[in-house]
Amino acid sequence: MPSAAEPAAPVDSTELDLFRETVRRFFAAEAEPHYTRWEADGIIPRDFYRRMGAAGLLCVDQPEEYSGGGAPFEFAMVVLEEAGRMGYLALASNLTVHSDIVAPYLLHLGSEEQKRRWLPQMAAGECIGAIAMTEPGAGSDLQGMRTMAIADGDGYVVNGSKTFITNGQNADIVVLATKTDPAAGAKGTTLFAVDTSLPGFKRGRNLEKIGLHAADTSELFFDNLRVPVTAVLGRIGGGFGHLIDELPRERLALAVTAVGHAAGALEKTIDYVTQRKAFGAAVANFQNTRFELARMKTDLEVHRAFAEKCTRLYADRRLDVPTAAMVKLASTEMEGRVTDACLQLFGGYGYMTEYPISRYFADARIQRIYGGTSEIMKEVIARSLVGR
Ligand SMILES: Cc1cc2nc3c(=O)[nH]c(=O)nc-3n(C[C@H](O)[C@H](O)[C@H](O)COP(=O)(O)OP(=O)(O)OC[C@H]3O[C@@H](n4cnc5c(N)ncnc54)[C@H](O)[C@@H]3O)c2cc1C
Structure with missing residues (x-):
């Protein structure tokens, strides 16, 4: 791991793109056919974690000595961003807890015995963390x-x-x-x-x-x-201090997922409005639709840039608590705005559960609550500006 003074090596963007493709293909093959059943069951089966482990998609930035992927931090964020983009926010939340909260807690705080006992099994998906x-x-x-x-x-x-x-x-x-x-x-x-x-x-x-x-x-x-x-x-x-030390990664993970989730909702909406007709024209032709899409795309890209900056800061061990609160606050509020406006462009169909946009909308709501509410994020940020 780099020290605070020693930035992590830049990530090879071609390798990152290839990894993103692998993640997409994996979710398309292994999650898409089953996701509706998992929703009906209220749980993702343990076997899916094993498949993720076998594909090298759990604990991807954990050291190889504990059977992790040994990849740069950016790769871990790609897994969450893609789960969000495909509309699997529940899966993203489970994976965040497993790979991006529990595994780093063990790595940073655990005894050698604890690391050897839990981390290899977690990377293999044999053992699930909460x-x-x-x-x-x-x-x-x-x-x-x-x-x-x-x-x-x-x-x-x-x-x-x-x-x-x-x-x-x-x-x-x-x-x-x-x-x-x-x-x-x-x-x-x-x-x-x-x-x-x-x-x-x-x-x-x-x-x-x-x-x-x-x-x-x-x-x-x-x-x-x-x-x-x-x-x-x-x-x-020392528990409270440990929680505070580990919060930036959790909050950044939620922010990156929010960016992916909003991007996926926007993709689905663009497909829909170009096909759906009203008053003899595609819904995409109305000026309101065009302006809404433009506004959402801009909102999304501004927040993507901030999330990418924070991802780099974390990789360099320079993401502080208030900045992590800012990226969580900003990205999840953006996600709420985008998924709501996307659903609006679907009209009544957006309210039907058979249209995935309804899932994007309903799922997005939690992101402003867990990992610290938006109000608590504002408190954390304000404290860094003017104290208590
Ligand atoms: C689906 C889901 C998954 C979750 N997963 C986990 C998990 O894995 N592990 C875990 O430990 N927890 C988990 N949580 C809990 C989550 O982190 C808490 O719900 C969240 O932190 C808010 O706490 P609360 O629900 O008690 O709300 P409260 O703290 O009661 O807040 C109620 C309202 O008061 C506001 N408020 C509170 N304090 C202040 C203040 N000082 N200033 C201004 N406003 C304030 C809040 O913002 C909120 O609007 C999960 C929650 C959900 C719903």
Whole structure:
């Protein structure tokens, strides 16, 4: 990995384009025929992760010594952008958690034993990752979390619950945020890499959502869950700092997905308006349609440029917390504007679930909420400008 002073080598754009083609072909062959069924089932089958692993599309920028792809960071972002572009936002969210949150947490914070235990299996798709921070009473305000891990002999006993956890039904490993010292405030937060097969780990419902239907989003419960001390991830009491350190990648991943998702919605809309006729002309011929398409394309490209800049900053280890908040805020708000205006150009057909634009529209709504809401992004940015 480069140091902060040493930028990563520039990425070969031909190789990146070839990789993008590979990703597109893979999704067209392996996801497209099944996606509607996955939505009906509310979950993507584990076997699909194995296929992604076999194709080298999981953990693509993880080091080869842990069976990752060893590719530059930009390649990891291409997987998400393409999943978004094809309208598979639920898949993109699952992959973000697996490859772009849980795997980097393990790589950056894990002991050698933790890395060797989990990362190769995650790259192979044999083991699926989730991150559990949110609780019924603690979302934006994570300091309010109540899940407790109490030191006991050679380990910890965990009690509490989490909600809205992506990959919650499929997960084999959960990066779990707990309080180990409630009196210490933020300094009393500790992360654990939890093996979900342990007694006391229980999965709740696969939650029903207005969109993102193929993603398994779940409640999790911990009932005297005993974890060994070797499951501590990072420093005891250092959990909050670790979360903040890792947030830029999560937020950038959501922003890149937003750009891909908006681009896919716009492509579908251009196809539709050039074919659909009204008043004896293609809908594309109306000045309103032309101006809307022009406005959306411009909106998209401005945000693509910012996302690409932030991708480079991250690759060079220079993406800071406020800039990551800016790119997440800007790109996901743009995604909301674009998917809404695209649906409008489909008229009533846009509201029918058989038209994929309806999925783009419904799925996009979550992007302004998870990974930190737009309001929290504004707070983070404002704090960097004028303090608290
Ligand atoms: C589909 C889905 C998947 C998710 N996946 C995960 C996951 O994998 N892991 C995980 O841990 N969590 C996950 N989440 C949780 C998600 O990150 C939270 O829902 C989000 O952070 C908001 O928290 P909340 O829902 O408790 O809303 P609240 O915090 O209750 O917010 C309610 C409203 O108040 C606003 N608000 C709150 N504080 C402020 C403030 N200081 N200033 C101004 N406005 C404020 C918010 O912006 C929002 O509009 C997921 C959620 C969903 C819906």
